[in-house]
Amino acid sequence: MSIEIDKINGNKVGFFRFKKLNDFYLLANEIFFIKLSETDFQNFLNGTLDKEGDIYKDLASKGFIKDKIDVKKLTRLYRTKNNFLLKKGVSLHIIIITKRCNHLCVYCQAGSPELQKDIYDMKEDVAQKTVDLIFQSPNKNITIEFQGGEPLINFKTIKFIIEYAKEKNKKLNKNLNFSLVTNLSLMTEEIYDYFLESKVNLCTSLDGPKHVHDKNRPFLNPIGSYEIVSGWIKKMKKKEVDPSVKKIGALPTLTKYSLEHIKEVIDEYIKYDLRVIHLRQLSFLGNSFGDEKREEFGYSPEEFIFYWKKGMDYIIEKNKKGIDIRERGVMIMLEKIFKEQGNAFLDLRSPCGAGTGQLAYFYNGDVYSCDEGRMTGNDLFLLGNVFKNNYEDITECPKEKALITASTLENFSCDECVYKPYCGICPVLNYTLYNNLFPNIKMTDRCKLHTAMLDYIFLKIEDREVLEIFKKWIR
Amino acid sequence: MEIITIDTKVYSLRAIFGTAYVFLDNYYIFLDNFEDGKIQVKIKSKKENEDLEKIIDEFKNELINASLRLKISEENKKIREIIVTSALYGRVEAPRINDPKGICKTWEESHSQVKINDPKGICKTWEEINSNDNVHKAVNNEILKEKNSEYCKMFKCDGDKN
Numbered sequence: 295m296s297i298e299i300d301k302i303n304g305n306k307v308g309f310f311r312f313k314k315l316n317d318f319y320l321l322a323n324e325i326f327f328i329k330l331s332e333t334d335f336q337n338f339l340n341g342t343l344d345k346e347g348d349i350y351k352d353l354a355s356k357g358f359i360k361d362k363i364d365v366k367k368l369t370r371l372y373r374t375k376n377n378f379l380l381k382k383g384v385s386l387h388i389i390i391i392t393k394r395c396n397h398l399c400v401y402c403q404a405g406s407p408e409l410q411k412d413i414y415d416m417k418e419d420v421a422q423k424t425v426d427l428i429f430q431s432p433n434k435n436i437t438i439e440f441q442g443g444e445p446l447i448n449f450k451t452i453k454f455i456i457e458y459a460k461e462k463n464k465k466l467n468k469n470l471n472f473s474l475v476t477n478l479s480l481m482t483e484e485i486y487d488y489f490l491e492s493k494v495n496l497c498t499s500l501d502g503p504k505h506v507h508d509k510n511r512p513f514l515n516p517i518g519s520y521e522i523v524s525g526w527i528k529k530m531k532k533k534e535v536d537p538s539v540k541k542i543g544a545l546p547t548l549t550k551y552s553l554e555h556i557k558e559v560i561d562e563y564i565k566y567d568l569r570v571i572h573l574r575q576l577s578f579l580g581n582s583f584g585d586e587k588r589e590e591f592g593y594s595p596e597e598f599i600f601y602w603k604k605g606m607d608y609i610i611e612k613n614k615k616g617i618d619i620r621e622r623g624v625m626i627m628l629e630k631i632f633k634e635q636g637n638a639f640l641d642l643r644s645p646c647g648a649g650t651g652q653l654a655y656f657y658n659g660d661v662y663s664c665d666e667g668r669m670t671g672n673d674l675f676l677l678g679n680v681f682k683n684n685y686e687d688i689t690e691c692p693k694e695k696a697l698i699t700a701s702t703l704e705n706f707s708c709d710e711c712v713y714k715p716y717c718g719i720c721p722v723l724n725y726t727l728y729n730n731l732f733p734n735i736k737m738t739d740r741c742k743l744h745t746a747m748l749d750y751i752f753l754k755i756e757d758r759e760v761l762e763i764f765k766k767w768i769r
Numbered sequence: 770m771e772i773i774t775i776d777t778k779v780y781s782l783r784a785i786f787g788t789a790y791v792f793l794d795n796y797y798i799f800l801d802n803f804e805d806g807k808i809q810v811k812i813k814s815k816k817e818n819e820d821l822e823k824i825i826d827e828f829k830n831e832l833i834n835a836s837l838r839l840k841i842s843e844e845n846k847k848i849r850e851i852i853v854t855s856a857l858y859g860r861v862e863a864p865r866i867n868d869p870k871g872i873c874k875t876w877e878e879s880h881s882q883v884k885i886n887d888p889k890g891i892c893k894t895w896e897e898i899n900s901n902d903n904v905h906k907a908v909n910n911e912i913l914k915e916k917n918s919e920y921c922k923m924f925k926c927d928g929d930k931n
């Protein structure tokens with residue numbers, strides 16, 4: 295089809311971004327999307343669509359026909375979809391309670407300093423200052439997430455923080471939640487009961503079946519950690535708990551070896567009734583990820599996309615057979631595509647959540663824009679310290695403003711991309727991988743990955759059965 | 770290396786740059802002034818022995834896409850501004866907490882002690898303004914001062930009076 299620019303009817307054609315996908319054009323404005331055949335697309339551009347036809351009505355109701363735009367409705371919907379822009383204050387506070395770890399995972403981003411040295415643990419005075427700072431956030435919802443290293447190495451400070459935060463919250467009355475990411479190796483019945491009682495949501499790492507998990511996640515000694523983690527998952531799944539607490543969630547980290555066994559990794563999640571799996575690309579952050587490791591365990595974006603699609607096809611196949619297993623990355627995108635209220639997932643929004651939606655508190659009191667920023671250890675993402683700065687200093691410092699600018703999609707060629715409403719860019723990755731806060735975004739791995747994922751989704755929903763499955767995922 | 774000559778009376782420089790940008794990942798691109806009103810695009814593959822014929826066709830198609838994007842974006846600039854500004858209109862900044870010692874004080878606590886002097890209603894929330902149906906008029910006054918703006922023509926309103 296040849297588009298004749300000078301024939302475009304400027305009074306009829308409202309704002310949209312577009313892309314040709316197979317035999318249709320995908321059009322999207324900030325709120326809605328629509329698919330048009332080539333002929334309908336041309337007629338729409340020329341202003342020659344049948345006004346009584348369904349396509350015209352659909353385009354009009356979704357704000358694509360300029361003289362039919364309901365500004366009030368679109369304004370309301372824009373506001374609802376981008377509600378995170380109106381919320382004040384950081385809600386996700388990640389505390390790196392220790393830098394130590396008893397594992398030696400092949401892709402480790404955190405770095406595992408010597409196990410004996412408790413100088414790498416967060417001390418009580420730092421913990422107290424951290425909680426004080428967290429409660430300065432004006433956000434009504436506060437989630438404190440414990441990360442490491444392996445957080446349970448420093449359980450006593452975790453307990454101190456939970457108790458201190460609860461105490462403080464008696465007066466401040468926020469929606470206070472806790473979560474903890476652990477390899478489960480140091481879990482005991484007693485600790486688990488305490489977490490249940492304190493309503494701490496637990497998340498662990500499960501990389502797949504034994505041969506995959508143990509290859510990726512050996513102990514320091516080095517023995518694989520599969521038996522321990524799977525044993526605990528089984529135990530936790532059986533336990534009767536308050537329905538407001540998640541029994542246990544899990545995340546896989548995907549190495550080259552995992553990708554080659556992607557179906558088995560998914561099967562493992564089905565086996566333990568984990569329901570949601572997040573097939574994420576390795577981020578290559580952290581000081582321990584040199585070229586050699588990248589070569590051994592990493593992969594190109596194209597390789598990842600190939601296996602990701604294979605995994606997704608498998609997940610869809612399982613769903614068609616009535617097995618409920620969902621992919622989290624797709625779920626987030628689906629919410630953005632279909633739900634009126636959108637999804638404020640911190641990594642897929644404009645600007646991203648660095649310093650506006652999340653902060654990361656290092657064991658020594660340093661405050662970073664986000665957990666990934668902390669992993670790089672780069673000064674650019676270091677916004678302050680709990681002993682020296684207050685919430686205002688940290689969230690209003692020039693570095694934070696730079697991060698906001700560097701993650702606002704409208705500042706990049708993303709503003710012309712049909713996937714802009716569902717996407718996000720990451721200054722930490724851009725700076726770490728390309729040495730540039732403002733790279734040519736189309737050349738970045740993340741853009742390639744997001745494009746591939748969104749292409750996949752928009753092509754797959756051509757199949758009504760898949761569309762229904764996807765809608766069920768986000769109901 | 771292949772060369773395409775583009776007439777800048779047909780395609781704007783912005784569209785040409787935008788198109789070139791898309792190809793930077795796999796090709797070396799150089800833009801040069803050819804003769805009055807014409808631009809030469811020199812394309813060289815980063816791979817050896819690649820047949821560039823298909824790429825030239827893709828470049829031309831992308832040039833049309835880029836022109837279409839620009840046209841749609843320019844012609845709808847005002848209305849997009851209206852929607853975004855209206856949606857975010859009425860956003861009230863929290864009073865700044867001056868708490869150098871890091872002693873906990875929430876926004877709510879500080880806010881309850883601050884009396885906002887706001888005779889013009891600038892600090893009203895979007896809901897408050899919108900409930901009176903005034904949001905679009907307010908935005909209109911603020912950002913559409915020109916009488917004959919696209920938006921005013923479209924909605925048959927007068928930017929000054931409305």
Ligand code: SF4
Pocket residue numbers: 703707708709711712713714717718719735736740741742744745
């Ligand atoms: S990162 Fe890539 S896919 Fe995402 S909006 Fe930007 S250009 Fe589009």
Ligand code: SF4
Pocket residue numbers: 640641642646647648649652663664665666667701718719720721722723
């Ligand atoms: S900088 Fe990257 S990792 Fe950090 S919040 Fe933003 S998108 Fe997420």
